[in-house]
Amino acid sequence: MIRVCPLSALPPGEALRVDAEPPIAVFHTDDGEVFAVDDTCTHQDASLADGWLEGCEIECPLHASKFDLRTGAVDAPPAKLPIRTHTVHIEDDHICVELSDAQPNLPPGVTFGSKS
Amino acid sequence: MRAVTIVGASLAGLYTAQALRTQGYDGEVVVIGDERARPYDRPPLSKEFLAGKIEADVLTLESADDDLDARWLLGSPAVSLNPATREVVLADGTRIGSDAVVIATGARARALPGTRQLAGVHSLRTIEDAAALRSELLPGARLVVIGAGFIGGEVAATAKALGLDVTVVEAMASPLAGPLGTQMGAVVSGLHEANGVALRCGVGVERIVGTGRVEAVQLVDGTLLPADVVVVGIGAIPNVEWLIRSGVALGNGIECDHQGRTGIPGVLAVGDCAAWYDQRLGRTHRVEHWTGAMERPAIAVAALLGGDGSSTDRLAGIPYFWSDQYDVRIQFAGHVIEADSVTVEEGAADSHNLLAVYRRGDVPVGVLGMNQARLFGRWRRQLNAAVPV
Numbered sequence: 001m002i003r004v005c006p007l008s009a010l011p012p013g014e015a016l017r018v019d020a021e022p023p024i025a026v027f028h029t030d031d032g033e034v035f036a037v038d039d040t041c042t043h044q045d046a047s048l049a050d051g052w053l054e055g056c057e058i059e060c061p062l063h064a065s066k067f068d069l070r071t072g073a074v075d076a077p078p079a080k081l082p083i084r085t086h087t088v089h090i091e092d093d094h095i096c097v098e099l100s101d102a103q104p105n106l107p108p109g110v111t112f113g114s115k116s
Numbered sequence: 117m118r119a120v121t122i123v124g125a126s127l128a129g130l131y132t133a134q135a136l137r138t139q140g141y142d143g144e145v146v147v148i149g150d151e152r153a154r155p156y157d158r159p160p161l162s163k164e165f166l167a168g169k170i171e172a173d174v175l176t177l178e179s180a181d182d183d184l185d186a187r188w189l190l191g192s193p194a195v196s197l198n199p200a201t202r203e204v205v206l207a208d209g210t211r212i213g214s215d216a217v218v219i220a221t222g223a224r225a226r227a228l229p230g231t232r233q234l235a236g237v238h239s240l241r242t243i244e245d246a247a248a249l250r251s252e253l254l255p256g257a258r259l260v261v262i263g264a265g266f267i268g269g270e271v272a273a274t275a276k277a278l279g280l281d282v283t284v285v286e287a288m289a290s291p292l293a294g295p296l297g298t299q300m301g302a303v304v305s306g307l308h309e310a311n312g313v314a315l316r317c318g319v320g321v322e323r324i325v326g327t328g329r330v331e332a333v334q335l336v337d338g339t340l341l342p343a344d345v346v347v348v349g350i351g352a353i354p355n356v357e358w359l360i361r362s363g364v365a366l367g368n369g370i371e372c373d374h375q376g377r378t379g380i381p382g383v384l385a386v387g388d389c390a391a392w393y394d395q396r397l398g399r400t401h402r403v404e405h406w407t408g409a410m411e412r413p414a415i416a417v418a419a420l421l422g423g424d425g426s427s428t429d430r431l432a433g434i435p436y437f438w439s440d441q442y443d444v445r446i447q448f449a450g451h452v453i454e455a456d457s458v459t460v461e462e463g464a465a466d467s468h469n470l471l472a473v474y475r476r477g478d479v480p481v482g483v484l485g486m487n488q489a490r491l492f493g494r495w496r497r498q499l500n501a502a503v504p505v
């Protein structure tokens with residue numbers, strides 16, 4: 001579990017990139033929901049935290065793939081693979097992220113952490 | 117409509133086929149392509165693929181669950197189009213008749229005039245080009261890149277990271293002077309220099325020296341740049357010669373209205389080969405960037421299936437491109453040519469981290485980001501939302 005920040009530090013409509021391996025993007029939607037997904041687009045190397053948040057959908061800042069933050073599903077190409085989603089808990093007004101143990105769908109050629 | 121033929125089996129051709137299906141067309145689709153390969157992605161050819169970080173298998177543009185039900189005729193180019201019958205004839209003699217033809221034949225690398233092809237001299241447009249160049253990018257080799265446009269800049273950056281000794285020659289006053297203007301082009305000069313790549317701007321190439329294999333590049337000022345490998349990156353030419361007798365209007369690319377219709381009923385054009393009417397510029401303009409080739413087919417297909425065009429007034433977004441050079445992601449949207457000023461609004465030139473806005477008078481007409489994806493995206497959205505006057 002990663003304790004990200006106080007909820008009040010991430011206003012609605014905003015996003016935050018959390019340094020992890022691989023990095024995570026946390027979004028606070030205008031409707032007040034908080035979602036966490038892998039930060040790196042599944043298409044190529046771009047940070048979804050830099051993207052455009054609309055409702056429960058994030059649009060990638062590089063080629064405009066859209067992902068549903070609730071499920072990770074691809075709503076618009078060019079991405080083909082869903083983005084991995086993580087579970088968010090709000091504990092004492094803090095955003096906490098429980099990392100998924102599924103395999104991430106990192107784009108080809110992108111790696112994080114200690115490469116052996 | 118029962119049959120649509122798409123000529124050109126790359127990004128714009130594939131997205132045309134996809135748009136036909138997602139917009140409900142259930143007739144026959146034929147895709148003609150002169151390359152043998154199924155559609156693949158070109159941008160990585162100067163980046164991750166050239167660097168050896170990814171292989172050809174991940175470049176494929178189709179996805180496993182695409183259900184296009186198209187007939188692919190690959191390996192033989194289209195050589196003519198009959199405007200009255202819309203029949204397309206291939207080099208191998210095959211004739212394809214249909215109700216509509218969407219042209220997506222893209223562009224090819226421009227060759228350096230007056231130079232013979234020597235071993236070690238490369239251009240970069242196809243997967244074969246990239247594989248051939250990649251095999252010669254050996255650490256310690258001397259690479260001269262002719263042209264500091266997107267491809268030249270990216271090849272220089274990739275080769276530098278691979279340990280080559282790199283010199284870039286550019287006839288204009290700065291890299292990317294056309295697409296970014298010379299003021300921001302100068303920032304890109306700084307980027308090359310900061311990364312240890314030598315840059316020679318404002319000087320043309322006289323000739324490529326060598327017998328059998330390249331030995332040097334001679335500049336018009338007499339300088340001789342020794343070279344083991346040369347990459348010519350001096351722009352691209354639209355693949356439209358096969359249409360010369362078709363009656364389709366050709367300028368710099370295929371002349372189209374704002375939704376891709378040519379003057380011939382049932383014949384449209386998309387992607388790098390097409391010059392759509394641009395309402396902001398008040399003239400046709402050929403866009404040769406990935407996002408245009410990906411997004412515009414849906415607009416053209418809507419125009420095709422919708423018929424008269426009055427019902428479909430979807431507009432193309434302003435031209436947008438990105439380029440990855442060294443550790444900088446360059447993003448640009450809009451038209452430099454409209455601007456009379458450019459100001460850095462965020463970050464700084466020497467840090468190669470900035471957002472610059474191009475304006476005509478006080479109206480924003482373009483935006484440039486270097487490692488400023490978030491802010492850039494907001495500006496691009498705003499520019500797209502602004503109604504052209």
Ligand SMILES: Cc1cc2nc3c(=O)[nH]c(=O)nc-3n(C[C@H](O)[C@H](O)[C@H](O)COP(=O)(O)OP(=O)(O)OC[C@H]3O[C@@H](n4cnc5c(N)ncnc54)[C@H](O)[C@@H]3O)c2cc1C
Binds near residue numbers: 242440
């Ligand atoms: C190395 C490289 C790096 C790039 N990087 C970027 C980038 O970072 N950002 C960006 O925005 N853009 C980039 N681009 C540009 C982008 O790839 C193009 O805009 C895009 O490929 C255009 O797609 P298209 O389908 O219109 O044309 P193309 O991809 O050129 O495809 C046209 C296809 O039609 C075929 N064809 C031609 N003539 C005929 C004929 N007579 N009959 C049948 N088939 C024919 C061609 O062989 C080709 O397969 C890059 C391009 C290259 C080459």
Ligand code: FES
Binds near residue numbers: 042064
């Ligand atoms: S990197 Fe996200 S859509 Fe291409």
